Amino acid sequence: MNTDLLRAQTPACQDLIHFNNAGAALSPQPVNDALFQHLLLEQRIGGYEAADATQVAQENFYHAFGRLLGCNPREIAYMENATRAWTLLLQAMPLTQGDRILTGQSEYASNYLTLLHLVKTRHIRIDVVPNDSNGQICLQTLREKVDEDVRLIALTHIPSQSGVIHPAAEVGKIARKHRIFYLLDACQSAGQINLNVDEIGCDMLTGSGRKYLRGPRGTGFMYVRQSMQDYLEPPSVDLHSASWTRKDSYTLRDDARRFENWEHYVAGKIALGVAADYACDLGLDAIETRVCALAARLRARLAELPGITVHEQGENLSGIVTFSDSSQDAASLQKRLRHHNINTSVARLQTNLLDFSKRKLPDINRASLHYYNTEAEIDSFCQVLATRN
Template sequence: MCMDIEMLRRDTPGCANRVHLNNAGAALTSRQTLSAVTSHLELEAAIGGYEAAAAAADKIEHTYDALARLVGAGRDEIAVVENATRAWDMVFYSLSFQPGDRILTAGAEYVSNAVAYLQTARRHGVSVEVVPDDESGQLDVEALRDMMDERVKLISVTHVPTQGGLVNPAADIGKVAAEFGVTYLLDACQSVGQMPIDVAEIGCDLLTSTGRKYLRGPRGTGFLYCSRTMLDRMEPPFLDLHAATWTGPDTYTVREDARRFENWETYYAGKIGLGVAVDTALDLGLDAIEGRVTRLADTLRSRLRELPGVEVHDRGRRQCGLVTFTVEGHDPRRIADQLRADAVNVSVAVADHARWDFVPRGLETAVRASVHYYNTDEELDRLFEVLPRATTGR
């Protein structure tokens, strides 16, 4: 599909104010998504929250259909929750572990996931093991296969790490998980919305993501996919009247679909807005989105590598819209602050969030610039115009 970038930018109010290269943090929302959220909030204010939810029932339910279509799942396999971390925690802490069980993960794993693994290791005597990278920097699939045995209970991997443009080989990992009959959890927080995702093709049993990043949805929204084959094996770590039914004085039954991972009180305006944002991504086409995002990111990396003292730190055979770099002799935090003062939004990746990845590479911090389809080559020009000021203070 040929995107009308100028129209998309007109429909994105933030594009008029600054160069937004922090899409891996939170992308700019469209007017349509903004209107969907504010319209529902106005309806709540006008007629009441419960009444507004009842009036908007079709819009709320549509979000499940849109998300199911987005990742190739059934609507009964989708739950909408507060954020990606809540989604990931709900499925991870629903799994049962025994002393001696093994969790296999990747070096480029996200901090919150790593902390959860370590907590589980401390509580249950589980072994947490990092699969080596291959020569490109992605998870080594053959090394993963060599590490498999009957004690491996979970393969849990971040698809696109927060600290760089690497795209881990999710489908190849899924083949190993299927070969050994091991549960496979994929953190797709940074990949959903910037590339096609099909849970059947990937072979994951569980997948989690957020609304605010490449889907361009509202903050405070996230979702999870739980395959039907896993549902009967997983009881959430906590339940409420939405997730379960109180059937007798001392009995309850958990609901049959993935909404067992939700709770009763939810951000209805955000949920509706998330559905609108997903519709936009589907209408544009994920292949087209990935093509444009990848081209812009490749251009950015190429131009950065031409600058003296600049080192680009992205790894992997396949790379995406996240670009990390350092400038010799300059603090990435200060660079990011100065760029922001010049109306260019970037972020900073830190070793505290990537200890199994950054520390072995001798990295403490790096500037992270993350592009989306509404960004332009002219905006990249603006970054390179102000970057010298960010490194000289002038």
């Protein structure tokens, strides 16, 4: 990986240390170019006319995600964010009173809130599978919880608030063995590690554009396995997702785009396709190797600093590093780092109730690294933490 070139394509790297890639990564120049060019075209010739002129670039979005996830482009839909994708899929499932959903301890807050909403509106039951001593979903407990009422396993692959990578493919084997549907939140894993939906064995997968994929904000995607599509009833339809075939009936599109809306962020969709291609061209294995090595280096350096506690447990860890400083609360430390032009974020107890209550954690700091970060940035970061000013 040519880090100098990658950084040259990421101009903000000159001015700041961006360790907030799990929040929103910095987009590379080709992604920004695609975004701005389309917006300029809209400004010059009009929105509908610009959309007509860029059909090929828009279609590329589906092909790029087919390539990224190892699936057919017909199994991909464009979404405005990951939460919308997750919610639509859950609402589309024919879940009724008494059905059970198995989920993980480290679920993203909005994902879990959607499950709670289903408890309220459809009277389903949620069963949370705890993590094991490695911080990963306990596969043995998951197996034990499976019974004939379980309709779905809904899991976050890499949590927002911890560097652990859950064993998504092992979960997929359990789901397949028992013929249970499987929805995976790949928000933090897409663009960070190699994802192949057949190897994982998931039926549905959701993600966001702005994180490790380095796409624009306000973009996301979903994957729905072809064989699953007719089983799902989209909670709403419009003139894009369905055809008004007779006065009193309609036919749904025969691909995953049945979950899309007609009106959407065309520039964002084009640019997100470019971002997925950019990641594939670099190679997801190479990306994962570099991201994980940088994060491991940061964890090791942090562990040497007095007063700093690193919270990651486990063996299989991602680019997300969480820690606390005994001399400062998480929000103050984030602010202090910001004064040094270092971007990080805070993982809050309030939005990680299940996980943080179990691990007895307050709000904690999060540094999330990407391949365009450097060893020198890690040194500077630790220097700032050590000097405490």
